[in-house]
Amino acid sequence: MINWETIKEYEDIKFSYFEGIAKISINRPEKHNAFRPQTVKEMIDAMAFCREEPSIEVIILTGEGGKAFCSGGDQSVRGHGGYIGDDHIPRLNVLDLQRMIRSIPKVVIASVAGWAIGGGHVLHVVCDLTIAAENARFGQTGPKVGSFDGGFGASYLARIVGQKKAREIWYLCDQYNAQEALDMGLVNKVVPLEQLEEVTVEWCKKIQEKSPLAVRMLKSSFNAELDGQAGIQELAGNATLLYYLSDEAKEGFRSFLEKRKPDFKKFPKFP
Numbered sequence: 001m002i003n004w005e006t007i008k009e010y011e012d013i014k015f016s017y018f019e020g021i022a023k024i025s026i027n028r029p030e031k032h033n034a035f036r037p038q039t040v041k042e043m044i045d046a047m048a049f050c051r052e053e054p055s056i057e058v059i060i061l062t063g064e065g066g067k068a069f070c071s072g073g074d075q076s077v078r079g080h081g082g083y084i085g086d087d088h089i090p091r092l093n094v095l096d097l098q099r100m101i102r103s104i105p106k107v108v109i110a111s112v113a114g115w116a117i118g119g120g121h122v123l124h125v126v127c128d129l130t131i132a133a134e135n136a137r138f139g140q141t142g143p144k145v146g147s148f149d150g151g152f153g154a155s156y157l158a159r160i161v162g163q164k165k166a167r168e169i170w171y172l173c174d175q176y177n178a179q180e181a182l183d184m185g186l187v188n189k190v191v192p193l194e195q196l197e198e199v200t201v202e203w204c205k206k207i208q209e210k211s212p213l214a215v216r217m218l219k220s221s222f223n224a225e226l227d228g229q230a231g232i233q234e235l236a237g238n239a240t241l242l243y244y245l246s247d248e249a250k251e252g253f254r255s256f257l258e259k260r261k262p263d264f265k266k267f268p269k270f271p
């Protein structure tokens, strides 16, 4: 039994902490954890907290209730141009959340029990890793309900499962069980439902033992290949971070402050 401690109270999500692990859990089980703009806003807030908080090393994304990870956008609040919240403005703010999951320099693990459907399926796709319970079911519904995700939901999915399979998933809107998802490389591991949280935490612990900078560099390296200029910016930002830690970089700004010429000659040149 893992003793999760609440980090912050929200309306639509649970946000909790255990030994360096943050858990963001969609808490709308009566709707199979479909998200409305408020849900996504809260997830974005929690992700931003995870980014800034040094004690948080790994993040788990999941859903409450054991029957659904997330069933995508809440169709009951879908309006003209997006999903409508209390401010009456149509939004597709889940796209912002997708980018945050990809760019946060910490590993995000999707822990999937039950349905991961539509925009909920894309959420697990953009996570670094996915651990599925045996009851997990995966699929896209866009062309059935009048929507599509032509961003990560199409292109990154195709990188994971291949072009033919990704097109099948979107064009047919079929559902795939956990074993089928494992066979197509869509998830990393399948476990019995009652072991899902325990195994997810075990994977977090294994990652937490590794060099955080190495993991950070790897995440941005994997992203750079697909994410174009934004991906290269992330990787380059991490390279700059590492360079800032060096005596060579420090010589640059110190010489400026000391009003002298920088002496870069003393630093090693590598082949």
Ligand code: S0N
Pocket: 030, 031, 032, 034, 071, 072, 073, 074, 075, 076, 092, 094, 095, 115, 117, 118, 119, 120, 141, 142, 145, 146, 147, 148, 149, 150
């Ligand atoms: C998941 C399904 C297959 C489960 O079927 P099951 O087990 O028969 O349960 P149900 O009785 O259908 O559901 C139980 C209760 O939950 C409600 N519910 C389920 N899903 C949703 C939902 N997405 N929105 C609102 N309510 C939902 C049911 O209504 C039911 O409640 P009661 O008992 O009160 O009737 C099945 O539930 C299913 O197919 N669900 C819908 C899946 C779906 O189509 N999701 C939306 C897909 N689209 C997106 O997610 C778009 C995401 C997005 O924002 C986006 C992002 C980027 C670019 C574009 C878009 C875009 O908008 O397209």
